[in-house]
Amino acid sequence: MNTNVIPVGSLGGEQVQSVLTSATAAPSLHNSQPWRFRLTPAAIELYADTTRAVGVADPQHRELLLSCGAALLNLRVAIRALGVHPDVQLLPDTARPDLLAVVRPQGHSVVTPLDRRLAAAIGHRRTNRMPFSSTKVDASLLDGLRQVAKLEQSWMATPDAARLPLLRTLIRQAHETQQRDPAFVGEWSHWTGRGPDSPDGVPSRTAGPLPEDQDEWVLRDFSDGQARPRVNGKDFEPNPAIAVIGTFHDLPLAHLQAGQGMQRVLLTATADGLSASFLSAVVEVTETRKQLRDLVVGGLWPQAVLRLGYGSPVPATPRRELEDMLDGGQRVANSART
Structure with missing residues (x-):
């Protein structure tokens, strides 16, 4: 169903619908899509939808705010690409x-080539849980990603080769800790391995193959046991590029800023031809997050860990209908799906 919405500020109704659709293309923990919007004649208001929180993995709603920050960055980029200034x-x-x-x-505002480049990347960004190629990510690309993170008051660290084995150990420890928690396992089963008609959660078709080796970086099975067999010769890459998004403090403002920084990194990486997925367990478990802070980011608070590399195309995860993300009374009229 297509939702006709009111004009907001300098945007017409169709433009508002377009930028909201871009906003909701952001990544979120288990594709929970924990955001909602309220429209006024002058503004688009972004709210946290705590009814969609992933309570066991994210009890403090830190990752929920990261997700909403990513949606906010998409919204800003989409508005700028229309030649309008988003005052936030x-x-x-x-x-x-x-x-x-x-x-x-x-x-x-003047639409720059960068505005167009990032806006175009919104529709192409995917969370790619498949194995990447062994091609190394060039240092110049990683330097560029570090610079764009700073634009959002966030910082991106790339652990050197000496720290990578320790980081992999922390990821494995976090994974094992979560797997020992029946509440986490139950929540995980609820959100993963979804069928093709589910508007949220992680569908089996985007889950990626089940890891076979505990020394691999990717340990989680997003298929809820439905992963297809590993293709011979298509192992997970042994040394992906790892990026840690960090902040100077750990308050809600920092989480929103980190979400925007993370998404600006992801959109830039997409435009650069890179694939990305998340290694979230290590920042979800309190003890391993503390050790990660000491190991990688020099005292900064780690908010997200990204795996970057060159991957094959993967399908998009589904999204809920836009009308379901708007506060009641915000729908002006509905028209049949085309």
Whole structure:
């Protein structure tokens, strides 16, 4: 169903629908899509939808805020690509902690080649859980990703070769800790291995093959036991490029900023021809996150760990209908699906 929405600021109704669709293409923990929007004549308000929280893996809603920050970055990029300036206010009302951002599309701005490049990447970005090739990511590309993270008050660290074995050990420890928790396993089964008609969660078709070797970087089975057999010769790459997104503090503002930094890195990586997936267990388990902080990011708080490389195309994960992400009363009219 296509949802007709009201004009907002300098954007017409169809443009509002377009930029909201771009916003909801952001990644989220287990594809939970924990965001909702409210429209006023002057602003798009972004809220955390805590009813869609992944409570066991993310009890403090840190990853929920990262996801909403990624959606916010997509929204900003999409608005700028229309030649409109997105004026953004983060956490504007302490009495409404679920109100994460107010975006006022107002006035006009010159659309730069970078605006177009990032906007085009929104529709092509995927979480790629398949094995990557053994081709090494050039250092110049990683340097560029570090620079774009800084634009969002975030920092990206790339562990050197000496630290990678220790990091892999931490990832394995975190994975094993979670697998010993029946509540985590039950929650994991709820969100993964979804059928083709599910509008959220991780469908089996995007889950990737089941890892076979505990020394591999990718340990999680997103298929809930339905993974297809490994193709001979298509092992997970032994030494992917690893990027850790970090912040100077660990308050909600930092989580929103890190989500925007993470998404700017992901969109830039996509535009550069790179694939990416998440190694989230190590930042979900308290003890391994603390050790990761000491190991990699020099005292910064690690917020997300990315695996980067060159992968084959993968299908997109599904998204809920836009009307289901808008507050009641925001739908002006509905028209039949085309």
